[in-house]
Amino acid sequence: MARSSIATAAERALLGGAAGGIRIASKISPELGARAALPLFMRVGPRVPVAPVDAATHAAARRGTVRIPGIRRTGVDVVTYEWGGGPDTIVLAHGWQSRASVFATLARELRSEGFRVVGFDAPANGESGGRGTYLVDHLHIFAELQQRLGRFHAIVGHSFGGLAALLAPAEGIAVRRVGAIAAAATPDVFIDGFGDLAGLDPATREALARRFAARLFPGEHPFERYSALAHPLPDGVPLLLVHDRGDRRVPFSEASRLVAANPGARLVAADGLGHNRILRADVTLDAVVDFVTAPDAAGAPRPEAAASAIR
Structure with a gap:
């Protein structure tokens, strides 16, 4: 689905200051926080080169x-x-x-x-x-x-x-x-991993899972x-x-x-x-x-x- 529990440097850079904004939105409501988090959750990130x-x-x-x-x-x-x-x-x-x-x-x-x-x-x-x-x-x-x-x-x-x-x-x-x-x-591991990375509370994680499912798998x-x-x-x-x-x-x-x-x-x-x-x-x-x-x-x-x- 998306992330894992410990971020790479690229993942930390990807979130950057966005994590703070997501947490602020989450304090207003879990649904608002989930809406802010979803685009980052779905992003794969930079393509890794061949070692x-x-x-x-x-x-x-x-x-x-x-x-x-x-x-x-x-x-x-x-x-x-x-x-x-x-x-x-x-x-x-x-x-x-x-x-x-x-x-x-x-x-x-x-x-x-x-x-x-x-x-x-x-x-x-x-x-x-x-x-x-x-x-x-x-x-x-x-x-x-x-x-x-x-x-x-x-x-x-x-x-x-x-x-x-x-x-x-x-x-x-x-x-x-x-x-x-x-x-x-x-x-669920990937929801929790992203949640750990972004500092999301349980309610926002649950809202993110629901929003993700509704976006890609309606019904x-x-x-x-x-x-x-x-x-x-x-x-x-x-x-x-x-x-x-x-x-x-x-x-x-x-x-x-x-x-x-x-x-x-x-x-x-x-x-x-x-x-x-x-x-x-x-x-x-x-x-x-x-x-x-x-x-x-x-x-x-x-x-x-x-x-x-x-x-």
Whole structure:
């Protein structure tokens, strides 16, 4: 949806003096404060550049596009990236104000295991068009990619993208297994994160959630629809969670809530990696590779591995 609980320098600069104005408006009424906060809450912020360490892998990707409605329902072209060419596809879903290239290290690891690896820059991120985004965009991207590539072996998402990955099966996406790194359990985390950043009281946060829902999803209940607690993974879809105990952007308690909602989920707890460095850490790379190459619930190897053994 929007922010996380600890602001980056760019996020602090984005709010600047506006936070004070929002708090003043909130003292008049929560609804007035929410009206002032909504434009900032919905803003993605500056597009992050490709990190030098990721540049070579980013440049080597095969590029394409998919077109989705976008949150404004006017259509937006989304840039996609593909590495490897195996029969089993793994989709990587980045977080808020991010881009596909943050998965460069993981993409190389998965490609070396024989997978086709696909990433994308969500609307208003990376090289894709658009001025805003929400979880529904990730889900529409999954659906468009599935039309082209068939059932996914796995979806692995980070943060905001992790929540999208968790929701994918309930939205009709066919996927064998799901991995979520530093993921939120519900969209409320992002309301609270923005509220912490702007110093909003509980009443204004609630008013902001209502206003956001009315703006983008009139007549719907998006906080229920996009809750991974309300929509746990179906039986037979394994779940891997990787989360740092000291994550100050998406609290570690979110992982505990997800485990409670998905009995049998595997939780890998890390220390000292925070919210973003965890993506390149060996503990994460090893856990994800082990997860996606493991035999399925019936004890059989993944289809590509079985085919390789026959050859």
